[in-house]
Amino acid sequence: MDETKNVKNVQNKILEVMKYIDRLCRSKGITYYIMGGTALGAVRHGGFIPWDDDLDIFMTPDQYVKFKKVFEQVNSEQFILQEWKTTPNYLEYAKVRMNGTTFIEESFKDRKDLHQGIYVDIMILHKVPNNKVIQKLVYYESKFVTLYALSQRKWKAKSKSQKIALKILKIMPCKLMANVCYKRIYKYDRMKNGYKYCYWITPAKFRNGLFDASFFDAPVDIVFEDTKLLGSEKIQEYLEYRYGDYMKLPSKEEQKAAVHAMIYDTQKNYTEYIK
Numbered sequence: 160m161d162e163t164k165n166v167k168n169v170q171n172k173i174l175e176v177m178k179y180i181d182r183l184c185r186s187k188g189i190t191y192y193i194m195g196g197t198a199l200g201a202v203r204h205g206g207f208i209p210w211d212d213d214l215d216i217f218m219t220p221d222q223y224v225k226f227k228k229v230f231e232q233v234n235s236e237q238f239i240l241q242e243w244k245t246t247p248n249y250l251e252y253a254k255v256r257m258n259g260t261t262f263i264e265e266s267f268k269d270r271k272d273l274h275q276g277i278y279v280d281i282m283i284l285h286k287v288p289n290n291k292v293i294q295k296l297v298y299y300e301s302k303f304v305t306l307y308a309l310s311q312r313k314w315k316a317k318s319k320s321q322k323i324a325l326k327i328l329k330i331m332p333c334k335l336m337a338n339v340c341y342k343r344i345y346k347y348d349r350m351k352n353g354y355k356y357c358y359w360i361t362p363a364k365f366r367n368g369l370f371d372a373s374f375f376d377a378p379v380d381i382v383f384e385d386t387k388l389l390g391s392e393k394i395q396e397y398l399e400y401r402y403g404d405y406m407k408l409p410s411k412e413e414q415k416a417a418v419h420a421m422i423y424d425t426q427k428n429y430t431e432y433i434k
Contacts, residue, residue, distance in 0.1 A: 163296070168254075169262070169423050170207045172277045173214045174384055176257050179238060180216070180226075180279060181388060189225050192217045193390040194282060199398055199405055206384035210414040212262075216388075217284040217358070217375070220348050223253070226281070230255070241274055254278040261424035266309075268421065268433070271376065273307055275429035282361075284375065286347045294357070294369065300340040301359035301368075307337040308328040341351055367401060374400075 194217045200208040242253040356427040359368040381390035398405040
């Protein structure tokens with residue numbers, strides 16, 4: 160199979176999911192921002208990074224609550240909302256998945272309880288005070304939550320320290336502590352000034368997950384493939400901060416590492432592959 164064509168087919172389906180999200184958000188004035196590699200692809204390639212197989216957006220907690228309500232009211236038969244509050248051992252983000260498709264990742268290949276259709280990620284963007292001590296505390300709490308979730312599923316550690324941490328977390332009663340950390344991560348979201356935004360429920364290091372609040376003022380339309388999506392008015396500043404020389408193409412090895420799925424299928428439901 161021509162892998163390039165296969166990825167393009169998946170991208171087309173992902174874009175269908177995103178267009179649905181965008182329609183819902185615009186109909187109710189809900190704010191989101193394309194982020195990470197999606198923002199990079201929009202600026203550098205006019206859409207998807209050619210070898211990438213996902214699409215990510217940011218929402219703040221209040222905007223996500225509004226989105227969830229609208230999504231459930233519409234109750235589409237084509238899409239489902241998969242979120243951390245209702246899915247065991249899941250990290251703090253949501254996915255809008257398309258029924259009748261397959262997108263199976265290595266760490267979820269044995270999860271029969273998990274919908275594994277093609278998706279768009281919704282990452283939750285939190286506020287944190289302009290105080291380095293508090294920022295570091297929230298950062299380490301976020302990392303604890305991340306590692307706890309990963310310890311509960313078959314995730315392959317990438318370093319010796321991660322392997323040790325995962326082994327400890329598997330045998331310790333950490334669920335209560337993880338829940339406490341979750342609540343603390345939301346502690347500063349009502350702040351009106353004197354804050355930055357953060358997203359550390361990922362492998363992101365401290366600096367890469369901490370953003371100037373001005374990056375996420377009122378969003379603007381950004382051209383993405385054959386449509387327009389919402390993004391930061393300071394998208395180039397955001398990309399320079401996040402990636403440095405963001406116009407430089409990565410190596411072939413780095414391009415291969417960006418692929419998330421081990422099995423794609425735009426025509427068959429994931430249940431055909433997970434028995």
